Amino acid sequence: MEPLTKPRLRNRFTEALGIEYPVVQGGMMWVGRAELAAAVSEAGGLGMITALTQPTPADLAAEIARARTLTDKPFGVNLTILPSISPPPYDEYRQVIVDSGVKIVETAGSSPEPHMPTFAAAGIKVIHKCTSVRHALRAEKLGVTAVSIDGFECAGHPGEDDVPGLVLIPAAADALSIPFIASGGFADGRGLAAALTLGADGVNMGTRFMCTTESPISQTVKERIVAASELDTNLIFRSLRNTARVAKNSISDQVVEILSAGGQFPDVQPLVAGARGRKVFENGDLEAGIWSVGLVQGLIRDIPDAGELVRRIVVEAQTVLTERLRLFS
Template identity: 70%
Template structure:
């Protein structure tokens, strides 16, 4: 499959593994790259900029194909040294960056001066238009189905993707709810140039998270997520567990963020991935878990997605048109 996205980023398949905190590490990213997709190391999973440098070099030992780094910019009381992480990305010659969270305007000139292409993740058309005006090279448009932060507009991909296609000129990929060939074919039909997957890549052989988490993703349905922080207008979609339900209950009862801060600490979520204790903390999962039925290698997954999408486009859909 050739799209504007594959041409711009020089990858074989229009399938992207986006940044995932505690998950986007070198072995997974390299496996995606070796399978012809585009993978992203998650910068802030690494404790320091020098740790990120080591992770980039580790990925290069595992693949000769291009990969990128995700830099998520979030407003916090004690922000990480973003400029130091950025400089490591530049110094190491990483060709692609995925930005997310806040406006990337402070980082964009530095990346572009170094010849780095930037994909910015957005949850609305208006934010996509703003990022396009800033000069990003491509967009990842995140529908309400996604894991993590879906924004506050609650617009699902079936509406958001074609709305973006009508308004945005630069290439964009569709995110949120994608996990198989049907999704890729649908995204292309709706106007996207490819798909971005997070939750689906968690349930792969090369994903470095505990087997209990992978098994839970296979067993879960589309109803097994919770939306936390709705009352704070900082909505996040996470796997439903004892902690997420307690957070929702407390916030519904009028609690403030300070009252649930310890429950939602990121380090507790990291322990889930490390130990497989599914109720230890908050961890992200999207609605696409309902479509996850196995734990393949990244090569098997990407190959299957592309083959199935091609069959849908050239087979079943073409047959419908001929029959008409």
């Protein structure tokens, strides 16, 4: 295909992070590897390597080095901090990020506060992922460079407030003074145009980047996302107040049924084991376990190169905004 024209798109987010376009590939477990992150960054967006996808801190160092052989443009590392009986060595992963010279980190899960002094001392810019305005304001006070605000449409954990992006994004714009990007429900240029119009500085996309050629997940999973509609997700763990949006399959149906009948986490723990979800992505067995996907799968209709996708989204956004502005002439 002919190369797409590259419009110029600059704002406080792109300037703060040193990137061309405010299109971010969110850090996703088992998905955020060097090839995908580098392809997004090389196209002018911001790619993310997922730290905990790598089994050890040493493996993370090797993955960062591998990404550097694929692009000389900025990319980041996602560090998701979650409560656990046997937590991974977060401090060691954090030190690898510092020692590697990566200058952008996406934090998610728990508060980034314990990690901020180390990141700040190393000149690392932190984007913290939030599901509410109140959490975003707390992150702002901690000194993060930007926040990523997740609407109820998102894959994974949307929080417990159930506020969709159409309300959450302008609410965040009214409250925050730092740059922020919108997450949940974004797949194309219309979404980027909408996010910018609502007051965000860009978009963060997970499910959409799962469906690219550089994404390391099984082709079967990608094709399932393309074929699925916005109705093909389940919300699990609602009764446990740890809501997660995952693909609708026999396993997630069972989890919903058990918990709706009064079951507790131990009753579903064997069904939701992370190792089972990993088999979905690696082997393409769509019924092996639960796996995260967003409502936006209903808008995904192809599996392009990640770089082509970034460029296409920016061109589409420019076209949409230009055409809509003509309505006022």
